[in-house]
Amino acid sequence: MNDFHINSTKKYNNSYKKSVESPEAFWGELASKNFIWKEKWSKVVDFDFNKAKISWFKNAKLNITVNCLDRHAESDPNKTAIIFEPNNPDEKNKSYTYSELLKEVCKMANVLKKLGVKKGDRVCIYLPMIPELAFSVLACARIGAIHSVVFAGFSSNALATRIDDCESTLIITSDGSFRGDKTLNLKKIVDDALKICKTDQRVLLVKRTNESVNLVEKRDFLLDNLIINIEDTCEAEIMDAEDPLFILYTSGSTGKPKGMVHSCGGYMVYTSYTFKNIFQYEENDIYWCTADIGWITGHSYILYGPLSNGATTIMFEGVPSYPDFSRFWQIVDKYKVNQFYTAPTAIRALAKQGVRFLENNNLSSLKVLGTVGEPINEEAWQWYNIHVGKDKCPIVDTWWQTETGGILISSSPKVVPDKPTWATKPFIGVQPILIDENGNELDKANVVGKLCIKYPWPSIARTIWGNHQRYVDTYFSAFENMYFTGDGAFKDEDGNFRITGRVDDVIIVSGHNLGTAPIEDAINEHDNIAESAIVGFPHEIKGNALYGFVTLKSKSENITKIKNEINSLISKKIGPIAKLDKIQITTGLPKTRSGKIMRRILRKIASNQTENLGDISTLLNPDVVQEIINNYQK
């Protein structure tokens, strides 16, 4: 027996054992029994980690939207699929049943076809959290176009880089977006991006804010015009299990973002199975994940995971602080939310506001709380547990990555007990190990090591768009025959994992994965900047914040001006999320004799921990260290 619903520790143990001992039998049976396939596979899993070649359900045929929409529209047409909660609480909400959602997706799919989009084409989606974002994503999947959603907080430069990298042919955007009391003119950002793009694009424009926009003839099309009289059925394109479903960009430790490619079959099976069991979603539950669909969390656990389970999933357009800091709790009360999934940074920001914002809302519907994106500190965990969960809701601290497609390590209510600040146990099928400095497996308890995974799971990314070698180099070259996550972790004697943070040049700020290299590249474009190094330092709300050490080409009287220019360059090149909290102008950066910047030292200085800097005598320029310490920015 191999139930889809794992609701006891015993079932988890049995399934885990089977998934490790005979992965093919395990996943083959699970996939076969719980999903609709047009044709079955010839092989469940095939892989060579050293070449980063991985396939799941080889030669199987399916369409993920049939599993997310059609089957529920048939069995339970009036069940609510998506609830849309607008930014402004005075605006009426909207909800879509499975039958309505299927129609909306088909209409959008027909619009895409009308614009010439075909199977395998890339469609860039740059939209706020409005229903059309969900329709667009699923419409692409319907017709086999590869969606590349770009978070609508990225700048025109960042957008242009992503458009050019995947050579999309169409970009779906809106006139503007509402965020709290602000509006942002997205169309203008797209127009600016298209000025620098090397590839020709068409633009499909969704109306949201109704502000006036510039429309370019033959390039820009209004959805409102194209959707008139369009058919509300659209046959699902038959996809190979290994055909790409989407590309999603994540930052890396070199300048260019990595377009992680996820494929149809394995991604569907794994996100669906993890959603059901980690959140213990039951038939009539209302589930809410506060992430943006522009990130992997939104892809997997607002759309594909919940919808493939026939769940009711909330899409929230706004921010936790608008109209005031009670907004999340009002929404929980309004819809009687059962599972609530958010980020530690949001929890810390809300905790700081005090409990009075929780007081007038009834949170008794909550059964499960979740966190994702970064390690959660004990204080935030306890606040979440006591004030939101009233000490009766298990907290699932879900560890995963854009690259992993779905949650790999997490507790699960009734199944794997939670433990404050610990992600706990690997999910079924996941085989994590810790590796020491010399590349050896650490099989004892209570040690810290580099977190690797030694066997593929169905939703592992298949490649980096246009650069398979970079995929091999980044994830499969550090250690032989395993996937290297870039994180460090600690393991206890019961096999629980606690994530200690990144061990590479990626910094997690407010749950956003930021590479230091792209930020440094942006800064270095400043005329008077010779060199820069960005490191993270602990921050009360954001988890980590960014500290920039910058050297100038020629002395400047106006340091404030330079600092402002640095942050506006970053905003322009990447987006406001990557702005520096502290900037220190220095005459040099500590370097090794081979010229490599010693970030380890800068990290310590930025964290104000200068007692134990280690041996700095071998540096090329040891004197600069004292200068940097003396001018440390509080």
Ligand code: WT7
């Ligand atoms: C990195 C991946 C997975 C969706 C959101 C972020 C960190 C993620 C946790 C957690 C400790 C976590 C890791 C990981 N991270 N979840 N529960 N505990 N750290 O996706 O942008 O690809 O970032 O986020 O460092 O490698 P991402």
